[in-house]
Amino acid sequence: MTVRVGILGATGYTALELLKILVRHPEVEVTALTTRQEDRPHLSAIHPQFHKVLDLHLENWGPQEVAERCDCVFGCLPHAASASVIPEFLEAGLKVVDLSADYRLNDPAVYTQWYGGDHPDAERMKTTLYGLPELFREGIAEAQLVANPGCYPTGVSLALAPLLKGGFIRPDGIIADCKSGVSGAGRTPKLGTLYPECNESFSAYGVGTHRHMPEIEQNLTVYSGKQASVIFTPHLVPMDRGILSTCYALPDQDASEKELRSLLEETYANEPFVRVRSDLPATKHVSGTNFCDITVRRVKDRVLTISAIDNLIKGASGAAVQNFNLMYGFAETTALL
CATH class of the missing domain: 3.40.50.720 (NAD(P)-binding Rossmann-like Domain)
Incomplete structure (x- = not known):
């Protein structure tokens, strides 16, 4: 075919x-x-x-x-x-x-x-079906139209949604601190992404106004069944590609770091493109791939998750082909592994 x-x-x-x-x-x-x-x-x-x-x-x-x-x-x-x-x-x-x-x-x-x-x-x-298969796979195979997720919501949602659904973290007071490569701003020239402006510089942008914030809150609310509230702050990093998302949440159960990681491992055990790690993910580890690498930590009175994706692949085009494969009945990993 x-x-x-x-x-x-x-x-x-x-x-x-x-x-x-x-x-x-x-x-x-x-x-x-x-x-x-x-x-x-x-x-x-x-x-x-x-x-x-x-x-x-x-x-x-x-x-x-x-x-x-x-x-x-x-x-x-x-x-x-x-x-x-x-x-x-x-x-x-x-x-x-x-x-x-x-x-x-x-x-x-x-x-x-x-x-x-x-x-x-x-x-x-x-x-319209939201095309993040690891969380919302049901119905994609029969869909005529699929909405491909945003790049920031992909990394944040995959890291936090299972912990919310399991009742391990509170849905309020979540902080998502995310860093993206310059390609996330697109190919159209803009002053802030010109080489002399962004090279050797590190800056926040869209504080409180970035359009991915309601998408993140929607994903976490729908998946967990609890109204989520997220403060999302994106940053521009002088690299071509990649997103690193560090998220901070308040615990809702007394669970150890090992138990939290086990929950993530169990959730994503059969997902070909999510890798739950014991070490700390880095954008270099996922560059050019459709993988999302995730880890979790307990630090004082907070639960921290860290995820890394390639913003152009798992955050955009790779996820789109993943959805395409599901819509046509091809192996989900076709052309992606």
Whole structure:
């Protein structure tokens, strides 16, 4: 079975990583790449890595033209732009993995609060499956549309959700202190991510206003059944890729560090992309992979979890292919291990 695949918005870093994975996927043929540019650039002009690998042009095609060439599309468009076109793909019978934020939240009012403006497809967003398989696998195999998780929510949610569900930590007063490489800001040039601005510098950003905060709280609330409250502070680190998340929570049971780690090990025993470690994870250990490495510590009166992911793979494109594999009945690890 060969699935014809397209990528909407193929100029960015997530599209680059998607293509690296998809060209080695034995059941995929990449048949369409879109851009809002008018000059129809060749893929190798945008991503030189694909010179003599994939002979395609990026086209300024609409949904109908893409739908004629594809069975499934990955959406790498900005928020709002994605939800404005995805309904047309769904009506045409295509499957969609959306990497934007448009379908991650299940409350249109929360979307409006954090992203501004009304949601273009508000009724559908309420029921769209959230594609973090390790926590929310049920239903993905039958889904036509899956919302791919954000990068920060992936690392934080995988580390904390089992401890919350098991009643080992309190859902209130959680602090998520996270550090990301510069690629997390995207490929479009911005003053703060220019080399002279971010090199040899370390800074917080989006304090109290980052749009991943409601997504993190939603994940932890849905998975644990308890209303979660999280203070989330992201930081920019002068490295290309990777996210390290250190989370602090108050214990709700008197459990040892060994017992907490055993719970994580039991939860993720059959998950191919989560590795529970006794040592301390580092972004270098997961760079270029779809793994999330997690550990847990007891320090004074707090429970600490530390997780590491590659923000472009497990935090974006690798997770998207993981969802794609589930949607089409392929082995979940296909092209990812």
